[in-house]
Amino acid sequence: MCRCCSPPGVGTGGIRQPAAAEAEPSDPAQQMSLPPHPGLGAERTWYARNAPEAQLHSVLQGHKATDVCIVGGGLAGLFLAQSLAQRSISSILIEARQIGAGASGRNGGFCSPGWAATHAAIEKKLGVASARELFELSREGFSMVRDTLQAVDAELTWGKLQVSTFDAADALQRSRDHLAHRYGYDIEYLDTESVRSRLDSRRYHQGLRDPGAFHCDPLQLCRALMSSLDPSSTELFEATPALGFSRMPAGWQVRTPQGSIQARRLVLCCGGYGGREVGRLRRMFLPITTYIVVTPPLAALGQVIRTTDAVSDDRRAGNYYRIVAGDRLLWGGDITAFGRHAPERIATRMGRDIAGFFPALAGRDGSVAVEIAWSGLMGYARHMMPQVGPLADDLWACTSFGGHGLNTAPVAARLVAEGISGESDRWKRLAPFGFCWNGGLFGPLAAESVYRLMKLADRWRALGFKSA
Ligand SMILES: Cc1cc2nc3c(=O)[nH]c(=O)nc-3n(C[C@H](O)[C@H](O)[C@H](O)COP(=O)(O)OP(=O)(O)OC[C@H]3O[C@@H](n4cnc5c(N)ncnc54)[C@H](O)[C@@H]3O)c2cc1C
Numbered sequence: 509m510c511r512c513c514s515p516p517g518v519g520t521g522g523i524r525q526p527a528a529a530e531a532e533p534s535d536p537a538q539q540m541s542l543p544p545h546p547g548l549g550a551e552r553t554w555y556a557r558n559a560p561e562a563q564l565h566s567v568l569q570g571h572k573a574t575d576v577c578i579v580g581g582g583l584a585g586l587f588l589a590q591s592l593a594q595r596s597i598s599s600i601l602i603e604a605r606q607i608g609a610g611a612s613g614r615n616g617g618f619c620s621p622g623w624a625a626t627h628a629a630i631e632k633k634l635g636v637a638s639a640r641e642l643f644e645l646s647r648e649g650f651s652m653v654r655d656t657l658q659a660v661d662a663e664l665t666w667g668k669l670q671v672s673t674f675d676a677a678d679a680l681q682r683s684r685d686h687l688a689h690r691y692g693y694d695i696e697y698l699d700t701e702s703v704r705s706r707l708d709s710r711r712y713h714q715g716l717r718d719p720g721a722f723h724c725d726p727l728q729l730c731r732a733l734m735s736s737l738d739p740s741s742t743e744l745f746e747a748t749p750a751l752g753f754s755r756m757p758a759g760w761q762v763r764t765p766q767g768s769i770q771a772r773r774l775v776l777c778c779g780g781y782g783g784r785e786v787g788r789l790r791r792m793f794l795p796i797t798t799y800i801v802v803t804p805p806l807a808a809l810g811q812v813i814r815t816t817d818a819v820s821d822d823r824r825a826g827n828y829y830r831i832v833a834g835d836r837l838l839w840g841g842d843i844t845a846f847g848r849h850a851p852e853r854i855a856t857r858m859g860r861d862i863a864g865f866f867p868a869l870a871g872r873d874g875s876v877a878v879e880i881a882w883s884g885l886m887g888y889a890r891h892m893m894p895q896v897g898p899l900a901d902d903l904w905a906c907t908s909f910g911g912h913g914l915n916t917a918p919v920a921a922r923l924v925a926e927g928i929s930g931e932s933d934r935w936k937r938l939a940p941f942g943f944c945w946n947g948g949l950f951g952p953l954a955a956e957s958v959y960r961l962m963k964l965a966d967r968w969r970a971l972g973f974k975s976a
Contacts, residue, residue: 551851551882553614554802554838555727562606562731568745568767574600576928577762577771579750579786582612583917584906585777586733587652591925593741600769601742602762604749608730610779611913614884616800616828616840618818619654620668620721621647621693624910625892627686633891634940636690641937643691649919650721657724660732665830667817668721671703671712673966676822680714695719706815709865723818723830726914752785759902773928775904777921780885782907792895792943793887793908794955800840801858801881802832803869809835812866823966827861837862837869837876843959845952851881886910888955893941896920897927904928905943 576592578585581603592599603609623630623646631639657664672680680697687693698706698715737744751763759772776786780795803809813819813831820828827841839862842854855878863870870876887908889895894916895908906924909917923935947954 552880553727553800553882554832554880555613555725557880558725558833559727559731564606565744565746568600568602568748568764568769570767571770572600572743572767573770574598574743575771576600576773576775577602577760577769578775578777579762580604580610580777580779580781581607581730581734581744581746582610582777582779583730583733583913584612584779584909584921585775586612586730586737587918587921588775588777588906588924589737589742589744590733591922592928593738595925595929595931596741597925597929598741599743600745600771602745602748602750602764602769604747604781606746607734607744608727610781611884611886612779612917613727613730614800614882615726615914616818616838617723617726617830617914618668618721618820618828619650619724619914620718621650621915622912623893623916624888624912627691629892638937638940640691643693645919645923645934645937646915647693648922649915649917652918652922653724653729653915654722656732656736657729659736660728662724662728662732664722664724665816665818666719666722667815668718668723669698669703669706669715669815669817669819670718670822671707671715671819672822673711673713675713677714680716684716693720706813706817707819708812708814708868711865712821717817721818729914750785753787753903755900773902773904775906775924775928776899777906778887779907779909779913780887782887789895789899789905789907789943791948792905792946793889794845794946794952795885796843796845796888796910796955797883797885798840798843798911799854799858799881799883800838801855801878803837803839803862804877804879805833805835806837806869806876807835808868809837812868813837823962826966827865829862836879845955845959851883854881854883886913889941890944890946891941894920894938895941895943896923896938897935897943899943 575597576599578588578599578601581601585601589599589601630642684695684697696717698717700713703712703715748764753760753762753774760774762769776789778786782790784790818830820826829837829839832838839858859875859878862876863874888910889908892910896906899905904924906920926932927935
């Protein structure tokens with residue numbers, strides 16, 4: 509029987525449909541009569557499925573005035589609201605859908621120091637001293653997330669393992685030494701035997717383990733932040749998309765479907781989800797789609813993946829995964845600049861991908877069963893570093909964290925709050941990367957070509973050839 513003829517829940521590939529008793533409640537966006545965002549599927553994530561139903565904040569109606577209007581309720585927007593409140597600056601945060609509906613509440617949950625761009629790229633652009641300063645900033649963001657989660661007794665699982673899909677003993681040891689000597693950050697080198705004692709896959713060779721990194725439930729992080737905000741200094745509105753903004757004699761006016769906000773300052777924290785309404789900022793990032801799936805409970809999982817670490821491989825378009833709920837595998841990967849695929853298609857591809865690394869988990873059809881699949885958008889600048897700073901007088905952007913936003917969005921938000929309050933100009937440390945054009949119509953094409961080349965290079969290296 510081919511996969512598409514399998515009844516739901518029987519085949520090991522595709523997505524197992526929830527039984528009637530566990531049927532998903534309808535998408536909150538539908539309840540709010542919001543049009544679906546092209547980069548945000550109606551599919552529920554693993555995190556949303558396990559979280560208590562959130563009470564929606566109200567929709568903005570009528571006119572409001574505030575010091576700072578924040579557009580976007582992801583980590584950047586939420587940490588910004590918190591950082592402003594800590595400096596006695598009031599704000600209104602508007603979110604088009606629900607808090608954490610974007611990348612921040614649907615990501616892999618890996619939290620470690622660093623940026624989306626490599627150390628080498630940052631050093632090349634800024635020199636070693638400034639690269640060190642940026643690394644310290646990324647650690648500051650890491651601590652902000654850790655502290656937020658620990659304050660609500662959220663579960664953090666420590667340890668992140670990066671494994672190589674080809675023989676890379678020398679290169680990995682050099683990376684470890686580089687991090688230790690240049691950045692004072694210690695990670696462990698694991699030889700092939702140690703890696704394979706943790707991960708039962710012949711495709712893996714050596715690895716680097718960061719015992720100081722952790723993984724977490726990202727939606728829980730968003731909700732913890734949301735709950736920590738004091739309504740007397742921060743007002744939150746959900747299902748309230750910004751439709752556009754215009755300059756006023758003293759600040760900016762933001763239009764929403766049923767109201768408007770007059771603010772002395774406006775900060776755009778829209779991640780990869782901002783559309784035309786964010787003006788010229790839309791021409792400065794590329795929305796890149798990526799995918800995550802979660803398997804049903806797998807009896808053999810503990811024998812095959814014998815670590816609670818978050819794991820990623822070193823392929824340039826690599827996978828990342830971790831065990832969730834004790835016996836399920838959360839597996840992420842694949843990137844495209846051209847929209848999103850249907851959950852069924854994601855499930856099929858990822859199910860085969862997992863089986864390629866861990867054949868022992870595959871069913872009779874050679875694929876690993878998938879229960880939930882979803883996609884998300886990351887905002888990427890061409891230089892792969894965040895775009896943070898003023899776009900015009902009293903108009904700031906805090907965006908483009910790529911696939912390394914868990915720690916970098918929080919610290920960038922703090923830098924913006926410091927900039928707005930006049931406390932510091934630390935945001936200028938990111939300024940050398942600056943706002944840059946996304947390549948217009950050619951941007952997605954160029955990005956897609958790069959990803960495809962990266963995938964080819966991955967295959968080439970896995971076959972034992974060294975690529976340029
Ligand atoms: C599938 C996936 C896995 C990832 N895994 C990891 C990981 O393991 N570790 C890591 O460090 N990073 C990871 N990332 C990246 C990380 O999640 C992001 O970099 C980070 O969450 C970005 O935060 P943000 O606040 O800038 O954007 P978002 O969280 O995307 O928030 C932007 C918000 O703005 C809202 N918005 C947009 N336009 C408007 C408007 N006009 N009006 C009102 N609201 C608007 C959106 O609805 C959205 O909620 C992953 C990303 C994805 C998609």
